[in-house]
Amino acid sequence: MTLPCDDMKVLLxxxxxxxxxAANAFQAEDHLRTCPACAGExxxxxxxxxxLRHDGLRYCAPxxxxxxxxxxIEPAPAPPVAPTPxxxxxxxxxDQRLGLSAAAAFAAGLAMVxxxxxxxxxxxxxxxxxxxxxxxxNHITDVTTSDQHTVxxxxxxxxxxxxxxxxxxxxxxxxxxxxxxxxxxxAVAALVYKRxxxxxxxxxxxxxxxxxxxxxxxxxxxxGYNTLHWxxxxxxxxxxxDLNPTELQEFMRRFQGHLARQ
Numbered sequence: 411m412t413l414p415c416d417d418m419k420v421l422l423x424x425x426x427x428x429x430x431x432a433a434n435a436f437q438a439e440d441h442l443r444t445c446p447a448c449a450g451e452x453x454x455x456x457x458x459x460x461x462l463r464h465d466g467l468r469y470c471a472p473x474x475x476x477x478x479x480x481x482x483i484e485p486a487p488a489p490p491v492a493p494t495p496x497x498x499x500x501x502x503x504x505d506q507r508l509g510l511s512a513a514a515a516f517a518a519g520l521a522m523v524x525x526x527x528x529x530x531x532x533x534x535x536x537x538x539x540x541x542x543x544x545x546x547x548n549h550i551t552d553v554t555t556s557d558q559h560t561v562x563x564x565x566x567x568x569x570x571x572x573x574x575x576x577x578x579x580x581x582x583x584x585x586x587x588x589x590x591x592x593x594x595x596x597a598v599a600a601l602v603y604k605r606x607x608x609x610x611x612x613x614x615x616x617x618x619x620x621x622x623x624x625x626x627x628x629x630x631x632x633x634g635y636n637t638l639h640w641x642x643x644x645x646x647x648x649x650x651x652d653l654n655p656t657e658l659q660e661f662m663r664r665f666q667g668h669l670a671r672q
Contacts, residue, residue, distance in 0.1 A: 432592030
């Protein structure tokens with residue numbers, strides 16, 4: 411799907427400042443490679459930014475003015491306070507208390523590392539951030555349709571794998587489209603479903619051999635959003651939504667059921 415020039419003009423400044431998400435940045439780069447008019451405008455903006463950053467266009471305040479401003483905002487130094495003498499038994503108690511606190515903190519941190527792999531937490535946080543960003547930027551879909559036979563081929567040539575796409579509208583989870591995202595250093599598919607007014611982002615990419623098995627579902631809560639992580643059919647799946655956990659797990663079961671029947 412080629413990005414229209416009118417849409418590209420809206421994205422030009424964000425692309426120049428590196429503020430676009432992965433999917434929009436991908437489309438912007440693709441458009442600039444094939445549209446001389448937009449590429450010329452982008453080059454003009456780049457040159458203008460370089461000119462505006464030139465030292466000759468900046469006014470440097472005199473040293474006297476700088477000193478007056480700093481003198482007005484910097485508080486006067488506080489008078490020195492004589493240190494309170496610490497008795498030997500107080501020092502011993504403080505040292506023991508600090509030692510116990512440090513040991514407790516170390517044990518808690520070690521338990522967190524053992525119980526929850528750091529990589530999983532990082533990926534989950536990145537996925538939740540992408541979910542929130544898609545809602546805030548009103549960029550929920552790149553291809554907007556409820557037809558699974560349109561969404562699935564849209565990913566062809568854009569990803570190095572074929573994500574499974576199923577229609578769950580008759581079961582209360584309406585497919586609304588799909589988009590590209592960039593998670594954990596790779597391009598991934600994001601399918602978008604709706605349950606009443608709740609949006610479900612289902613992120614999909616090929617499963618690693620050491621990943622979670624299909625029989626191990628990992629539900630979690632991150633920044634107020636419910637997440638589900640599972641693997642199957644050679645893919646890793648992450649469902650992110652503000653939908654309640656019970657219905658989100660129902661969505662997962664119905665999605666898995668359709669894949670099993672294919």
